[in-house]
Amino acid sequence: MPTELAAEPGIGKRQATARRFRRGMKETGLLGVVVALGLLLSVFGGSIQVRDRGTGETHTLNKFLRAENLDKLAKNTSFFAIMAVGATLVIITGGIDLSVGSIYCLAAVCGAMFLHRFGPQGAAAGSPAGWVVPAAILLCLGVGTLCGMLNGLGVVLLRVHPFVITLGTMAIFRGVAFVMTKAQAFTHFPTQFTDGLIRYQVGRNLYPVPMGIMIAVTLLAALYLRFTVTGRQIFAIGGNEQAARYSGLPVECVKLKVYAFSGLMAGVAALIMLGYYGAASSDAGKGYELDVIAAAVVGGASLLGGRGSALGALLGALIIQMINNGIIILEIDQNYSQIIIGAVIVVAVVLDRINTVARQRRLAQAAQPAPKTSERTTT
Amino acid sequence: MKHRMQLLTVIALSAGLLAVSGQGPSTSPAPVKKQQYTFALIAKNQGNPVFQAARIGAENAARDLSRKLGVSIKMQWQTPNEDDAQKQVDFLEQMVLQGVDGVSISCVIADTLTPAIDRAVQQGVAVMCFDSDAPHSKRFAFFGTDDFAAGQLIMRELVKELGPGKHVVGLPGGNQNAANIQTRIRGALGEARKYPDITIKGPYYSKETPQDAAAKVEEVQTANPDIDGWAMIGSWALFTDALLKWEPGRVKIVAMDALPAELPYVRQGVVARLFAQQTYQWGYRSIEILADKVILKKDPATVMEYSPLPLVDKSNVDQTEQDWKKWLPQ
């Protein structure tokens, strides 16, 4: 009897650890890029003289590495990273969500109108009761999740490609926001929410809350994908939806969940926006969906489905924001920024594709049985 | 293999960045007199030609003033691609971290930018506004159009053009959230109330890009053929050729801004009068005011500096064209 790779399953444990490490390698590569970019920017960015207002001394601080800059970088990344984590889950199932920017806008606007009412200039002004802030948080997250579920229902019930559905809801959600706000911007929120919560200041001009939320969300999503049933089902559906269906997976249910999750993430990002910038209008988040998808793709999610990681999404968003930051620090003409970022995205995707093809070739070679074997096929 | 690929990306990236990067600012020793100043200009969006004119004005001012004052003045331009208050706040914060000496900003949403401006001022950066103000912030100056008066002016001139009798006037608007647009509209509507024979249709908001605005105007005109006058408090629609095919004189148009692209409209008689916003001056004057404040330590005479709105019609359209050629060398 001809044998192929004869090995007892027991050996698998060592190989299993090796494989898990190799899986982590994907993010290690991204991490390497982040570190390299950081080195680059700190070396070539130069330093700046800062006069301490308190003591009157001047310090020389590295433009990139100074705490405030890193803090701003983390804050700017948080929006895109959080939404990219949501988008990654959708992309892993083989779908796509083009409406994240609009859900972000609608959730922000709903939260803004609510908070404005209870803010210093609102209709119900005066020291707001303790329930206002939690209610606002629930409202924002609820609106985001609801919009996500609508997307999911559209994809599942109408059987239309998610690209088309979310293209439509992209316009609908933003339109609803526009009508609700009557083209006004809403500001002046209760300070418990802004300076007391999201814009909570630590030390000198450091605001760690957005970064904290970003890391927490990424961690939770990573654990979810790895250790829960639905996480495994998400990868299966993305890998081969028909096979997943034939294996008895509740495909529609899972898809609904991921779209709802994507909406929820947009709601979280909207919360941070409201807390940090203290204002929202129906203009918010225009064009963000493409930045989010770019972050997810740079982070290793395959648009064909079946691959992706939460940590990768965060690193992808970070890389793109670092390039934005770098363009300003290095004083490159802003007109080139779009070209550079576009080039980075293309390069990242091409490298990923090359890697995939190489991996498939390795798999195919490994799958070749001994040449003397003849198999039967139906032709 | 993947590792190697990532390494290659990094090398490629750094080569790219190096190729395009300018000189980093030099670290000067204990400052005696500063030799280098950087002023930042943050406009509302990249798509509107008025801001591109402002950019050139600012660059020219930086060049001229460097020569005049014997220092090196650099102008850094940071503008979001579309109207995005959040991005403007981000840019403002980053400019401050960069150590710019002064910022001039045209605010998409005044309320969103006010806290950021205040924070910047607190950290010792001089901030002024142009075109679209943040009146409740700690900005030290504003240079731009008196929007309310401008709105009134446009409506008044249009009524003069239309003559006596009943007329229907269309009122286009740009970004609904921009304070300056709202103020102009209020001015126009207020003025219109003085003329009982005038009916106003609008305001019709659109994106402040030429294509969107032109499409909006055409759409409204087709749907409302009784409109015989347009009070364009913002003339983005005229930055394209789309409306050139309108029969001159059938519909009277009086508009704000007199950019080069709009001059053919005056020549052909489709547009009766243009009132030129000093968009080039927005940039030029901003740098001048900032230079005064930061380098010469001189405060501006008034906080609110309104630029005039010279009239451009058939009689001086050629002169205007010459002026533009001087300001925007192609």
Next chain:
Amino acid sequence: MESPRSQISVVAFHEIGKRFPGVIALRDVTFRVTAGSCHALMGENGAGKSTLGKILAGLYGPDEGHIEIDGRARRFHSPVEAQQAGIALVHQELSYCPNLTVAENLCLSAMPHRGPWLDRAALVQRAGRFLQAVGADCDPDEELGRLTTGQIQLVQIAAALATGAKILVLDEPTSSLSLAESLKLEELLLHLRQKGTTILYVSHRMDEVFRLCDTATVLRDGQHVATMPLAQTNEDELVRLMIGRSLAAYFPAHIEHTAKEERLRVESLSSPGRFSGISFSLHAGEVLGVAGLVGAGRSEMAQGIFGMDPAMSGRVFVDGVETTIRNPQQAFQHGIGLVTEDRKRLGIVPEMSCAENMTLSSLDCQLGYGFFRRAVTCQTCHKREECLRLWQFLKLGKERNWIREFFSRLQVRAASQEVPMATLSGGNQQKVVLAKCLVRRCRVLMLDEPTRGVDVGAKAEIHRLIDDLALAGHAILMISSELPEILHLSTRVLVMREGRVAGIIHRRDATEETIMQLMAGRACAPGIAEATCYAN
């Protein structure tokens, strides 16, 4: 008008060999086709008939050997070259553009045009001519996708003739045709032969072959077995040539299973266009082999039972209780599992590891209350400790143990549990897919072509597995196109023909001939009413 060159061979195959990754499709095939003849190419599924036809038509190039056309050695690098040499192929799987009209499809490779503009009048006229030549009565302006399969088949033949072919390769042409349409086709072929066209007729339908063709070549396992004039042979001999192999060589000694309680019963299952009036019952410990030609509706029936066919009507009883199964999830909950025939497309998730693939169907089973869901009771775990799932989380350690157990039981050969599924050979992949149902503890197993694309060694192992499973009390429905497999493993054989049950024979009455007759012929098994037996 008989061709004067009737004795000259117009096509000659010399030692043709063709290899696909991991498979040898053809080996050392040599024979000749006489001009103006209708030459049948016969063999079982997988014998290499279609591959040979495709090589002739220029779709593949032979790895060894060469083809001679009219005495000259030719090598075609593309179907276009073959077309220019006068060879045209009508595929078994109809390939056309359903959204274009008949006329456009016909003239696809050479659209008549005036300058850059399409000449619609000329297009319709040209198409009309060809349609008339084949006797098709369809409207040239009709969208091809709207016609019946038979009409599409005729249009395909017209398209082949439109290229001016003198050699026509027909690959299982009547597999999708009804009786009336087949007769029409036969008329056409006779007409073409009279005009001097040479026809290579790939089929395994005896009656047609004997009616239409004058010579036959039999292939088996990719090798040429015999070529002879049909006048000198008969059906039985051809069958024996097609199948003949020493059956005893590697099949395990069959253990007679006594069928026990009824696990699954179906009554009058029908799905319009796919199958109708299917009724049978399946017992624990029994293997019900399902035989039939391609297109008989076997896979469709299995998928219908599995819940993948919303248009299916009829009644399904599991353990005597009538149930409605609307999706595979419900099927698994009732203990019914399906191993599909196309494992690459429908069976495996190639990027996930073997372990993950194996437990894919068992993820959602649990006792107790789920997250947002009512309690899900399933046949699988009767004890909470056995479940792979704790609320939302996977018990990864338990999963690993289970997989280890099944890996050794099924003797799956892989570098480790964690390697991606795509690295496994066909046989091992099939074992993992089978294990998927076993991990879920399905009591009814439906296996669709369980040894397709599997090498000989793994095939024997899978057969032994099926035997063991039956012994252990599973009820097994096995769809197979390989008669030896059916004969050796089945307790009973259900033969399907054109979507209906042609007969259910017990093991002791089943022979290749009887099954073939039921599959391909017009006979009905005793006990089956003739009315249900004939399609039309």
